[in-house]
Amino acid sequence: MKKTTDNGKKSAAGAAGFEFADPAARARARSRVAGAVALAEDGELRALLDGLGELPPFEYLRRPGRGLVMLRGRAGGTGRPFNLGEAAATRCSIKILGRAGHGCCLGDDPARALAAALADGLLQDGGHAGRILSLAGRLEELIGRRRALADRRAQKTKVEFFTLARGDNDE
Amino acid sequence: MYVAVKGGRKAIEEAHKLLAKERRGDPATPEITVAQIREQLSLAVDRVQTEGALYDPTLAALAVKQARGDLVEAAFLLRASRATLERFGFSEPVETGKMRARRRISGTFKDLPGGQILGPTFDYTHRLLDRSLLDDDSDAAADAAADADKDADKGAHAAGGADGKSNGGAGGDGRARHDDDDPADGAGLSETSLADSFAGPSTAPAADKFLVDLGLMEAEPPELPEDPEPFDLTRQPLDFPLDRPGRLQALARADEGFLLALAYSSQRGYGSVHPFVADLRLGTVEVRLTLPETGLAVTIGEIELTECQTACQFGGGGGRPPMFTRGYGLALGHNERKALSMAVVDRALRSRELGEAVKGPAQDEEFVVCHSDNVEASGFVSHIKLPHYVDFQAEMSMLRHMRAGLEESSGRPGPSDPGPPGRPGVRPPAGSRQSCPGEGAGPRASPAPRPNSQGTTTT
Numbered sequence: 337m338k339k340t341t342d343n344g345k346k347s348a349a350g351a352a353g354f355e356f357a358d359p360a361a362r363a364r365a366r367s368r369v370a371g372a373v374a375l376a377e378d379g380e381l382r383a384l385l386d387g388l389g390e391l392p393p394f395e396y397l398r399r400p401g402r403g404l405v406m407l408r409g410r411a412g413g414t415g416r417p418f419n420l421g422e423a424a425a426t427r428c429s430i431k432i433l434g435r436a437g438h439g440c441c442l443g444d445d446p447a448r449a450l451a452a453a454l455a456d457g458l459l460q461d462g463g464h465a466g467r468i469l470s471l472a473g474r475l476e477e478l479i480g481r482r483r484a485l486a487d488r489r490a491q492k493t494k495v496e497f498f499t500l501a502r503g504d505n506d507e
Numbered sequence: 508m509y510v511a512v513k514g515g516r517k518a519i520e521e522a523h524k525l526l527a528k529e530r531r532g533d534p535a536t537p538e539i540t541v542a543q544i545r546e547q548l549s550l551a552v553d554r555v556q557t558e559g560a561l562y563d564p565t566l567a568a569l570a571v572k573q574a575r576g577d578l579v580e581a582a583f584l585l586r587a588s589r590a591t592l593e594r595f596g597f598s599e600p601v602e603t604g605k606m607r608a609r610r611r612i613s614g615t616f617k618d619l620p621g622g623q624i625l626g627p628t629f630d631y632t633h634r635l636l637d638r639s640l641l642d643d644d645s646d647a648a649a650d651a652a653a654d655a656d657k658d659a660d661k662g663a664h665a666a667g668g669a670d671g672k673s674n675g676g677a678g679g680d681g682r683a684r685h686d687d688d689d690p691a692d693g694a695g696l697s698e699t700s701l702a703d704s705f706a707g708p709s710t711a712p713a714a715d716k717f718l719v720d721l722g723l724m725e726a727e728p729p730e731l732p733e734d735p736e737p738f739d740l741t742r743q744p745l746d747f748p749l750d751r752p753g754r755l756q757a758l759a760r761a762d763e764g765f766l767l768a769l770a771y772s773s774q775r776g777y778g779s780v781h782p783f784v785a786d787l788r789l790g791t792v793e794v795r796l797t798l799p800e801t802g803l804a805v806t807i808g809e810i811e812l813t814e815c816q817t818a819c820q821f822g823g824g825g826g827r828p829p830m831f832t833r834g835y836g837l838a839l840g841h842n843e844r845k846a847l848s849m850a851v852v853d854r855a856l857r858s859r860e861l862g863e864a865v866k867g868p869a870q871d872e873e874f875v876v877c878h879s880d881n882v883e884a885s886g887f888v889s890h891i892k893l894p895h896y897v898d899f900q901a902e903m904s905m906l907r908h909m910r911a912g913l914e915e916s917s918g919r920p921g922p923s924d925p926g927p928p929g930r931p932g933v934r935p936p937a938g939s940r941q942s943c944p945g946e947g948a949g950p951r952a953s954p955a956p957r958p959n960s961q962g963t964t965t966t
Contacts, residue, residue: 363803371793371806403593405796405807407562408600408737409759409837411751412727413713413814417600417737418752420759421556421839424563425595425807429800438800440595442808443563456801483607490609493625497617 355462362460369459369468372475373452374441380478381451384471391454394432400446402426432457433464512894530575544568553811553840554578558881559585560741560760562810562839579762583882599795599804603814603837604712608790613714615783615818620712626789627841714786715816715833724818724831747873754856754876759837761879763845769869770851777867780855782817782834789813789841813838815846819854822861832861 356362373381404422411418427440428449437457441448455472458464531538545552545568555567559582566588570581610626613619625631718724738753749757758766773780791811797804815836823829834854836846855869868874878884 366801367803367805370803374806374808375793401593403595404561404589405595405794406597406739406741407794407810407839408598409603409755409812410600410727410730411755412715412833412835413603413816414729415727416730416734416752418755418759419597419737419739419741420601420756420837421560421562422589422594422741423598423794423808423810424561424566424592425796427595436800438798440796440798440805440807442794442810444565486609487607490624490626493610494622495625497623499617 356465365465365469366456366459368476369455369472370439370452372472372479373439373448373455375479376475377478377482378448380475381448384455384475385451387471387474388454388458388467391458392433394430394437394454394457397429397431397436398427400426400428400449402444405442428453430454430457433461435460512896530573539572541565541568541572544571550841551576551578553838553842554763554845555581555585557839557842557845558582558760558762559589561585561589564840579881579885583885586882596796596799598807599797601792601794601810601812603788603792603812606788606790606792606812606814608788610787610789612787613785614787615785616714616717619714619717619786628843713788713816715818718785718818718831722828722830725822725833727833745876747876748859749872749876751853751857754872755835755837755853757876757879758849758853759839761849761875762881762884763842763848765879765881765884766848766852767844769855769875770848772867773851773855773869778855778869779858779863779866780819780834780851780869782819782851782854784815784847784850785818786816787814787843787847789843811840813840813842813846815843815850817847817850817854824862832857 356365373384376384403425405425406422407420408417409420410416423442424444425440425442426445426449427438428446429436429438430450430453431437432454435457437453437455437460439449439452439454439456441452455468459468545564548568548571549564551571552564552567555570555578556562556564558579559567559570561567563585567581567585570584570588571578574580574584608624608626610628611621611624613623617623715724719726738750738756740753740756745753745757770780772778789811791809793806793809795804796807813836817834817836818831819834820832821829822832832854834850834852834857836848836850836853838846838849852869852875855867856872856875858865858870859872863870865871
């Protein structure tokens with residue numbers, strides 16, 4: 337039942353599109369899409385852009401440019417914040433279909449910053465939001481898989497230490 | 508007083524050419540690429556990132572290549588590069604509690620929740636040279652790594668999807684779910700952020716937490732709304748005493764060798780700290796930044812960090828029972844020795860706060876912070892090899908006056924260059940030219956010349 341509605345929405349997305357339930361939902365979606373673009377590998381990101389097909393024309397509000405983000409940590413991991421050191425970053429802003437899109441990513445990576453800005457801009461367009469969300473979802477899935485693999489790799493080095501005194505390992 | 512020298516352009520150009528030639532080494536060997544350095548000399552890259560205080564593995568690898576493997580010079584190159592860039596903002600404090608650890612050990616609890624994960628470590632290796640690595644195409648290690656991956660893949664289905672919270676995570680049905688998701692309801696993405704959805708055993712709580720929960724270790728004072736913005740030594744002058752955030756920033760970029768020696772001195776008795784490692788972990792955390800254009804906090808990437816929590820001997824008093832005290836180390840990349848040393852020195856520098864006698868150099872904040880930055884230190888020590896001809900002439904002249912005065916008062920004939928009489932054995936007041944009419948300029952300004960932030964001075 338629900339599925340039918342979904343499919344109906346999808347096929348209509350190109351024309352009318354959909355609206356976010358509330359501004360908070362839209363903000364959440366923008367934040368998640370930005371994260372997926374930031375964490376994807378280069379190849380995965382290219383796949384995302386290919387998946388978008390032909391893009392509507394866009395103009396730069398700010399061309400991709402390098403800069404710095406001061407990284408912060410916390411004393412003791414949970415306490416007062418301190419400045420840990422900087423990280424190279426790239427940011428970009430565009431205008432597409434009348435919407436401003438903003439992107440920022442770590443490293444010297446103009447292509448990724450542009451992709452983030454495009455995704456952010458298109459996400460605000462009813463006709464493209466659905467496609468962007470589904471592509472971002474795929475990216476998250478790939479990122480999750482990669483993380484799970486790294487986790488399993490690390491788990492293989494898990495150790496059990498035994499102390500040799502007084503037989504405290506008998507339990 | 509500084510007097511610049513001129514000339515030498517041709518020779519300097521030729522010196523740069525020779526430098527480039529030596530950097531390349533024997534042209535019969537293949538040239539090393541930045542990617543090779545980044546991937547295969549990653550610990551050198553990580554040290555350069557930490558001490559250069561700039562996280563960018565590719566640029567750090569480039570710096571290592573350009574500096575011919577001189578890591579202090581490479582850190583200098585990174586600092587110089589960062590000085591040319593605009594700062595977009597400050598990240599949210601990284602949540603090391605959510606670190607995706609690939610190494611996580613404790614020296615205090617053998618059975619800590621989440622387990623001890625050795626990860627990629629030199630610990631427990633035999634420190635025997637592996638002569639198989641002499642072969643250029645030694646793929647033994649690569650084969651072993653591939654095997655490990657294959658094994659890990661086998662476990663994929665068992666491990667994936669076991670996590671109930673995962674949204675499009677490792678589970679095999681992730682793709683299907685997303686295709687069928689209604690994009691309009693909460694945007695086709697769950698409420699859980701990506702960082703939360705994959706919290707596996709590697710993100711177990713730090714071991715220090717158990718001690719705190721038992722009341723046996725001091726709790727870390729939390730951030731308070733009235734706290735000032737964290738001190739930033741890249742923009743504010745050092746003003747002692749610093750607060751702990753200021754000290755931690757200085758220690759985070761400090762020279763590893765310097766911190767290691769201080770930590771060692773403290774453990775040997777020059778100070779009071781010989782801690783336990785409650786929790787040491789290496790892994791990745793997400794970096795979140797609030798974009799000023801949208802006001803939204805977004806993940807802009809992830810970085811690798813090494814974090815060290817130590818439990819040190821006892822604080823207390825003033826109505827508080829004795830309890831373990833804390834020292835904290837955090838370094839960019841994989842820098843275990845650095846993170847450990849930092850944690851020891853951080854704790855040593857809390858001596859005054861904890862009412863302990865300050866007896867060793869590691870406990871002296873001004874001494875530690877002022878001498879820990881290897882870019883500054885190297886700049887100031889190295890600048891004396893640059894031309895100081897005028898300074899030196901001034902000191903020569905002063906020496907002659909002193910000698911002349913001495914010989915005059917003892918009634919013996921003076922040296923060949925008498926000059927005006929000076930007071931024997933007394934250094935003229937700094938900056939007073941008339942008391943030391945040298946051959947070119949006055950005496951060296953006092954106090955000693957300070958390098959600028961890049962550590963360069965010309966005299």
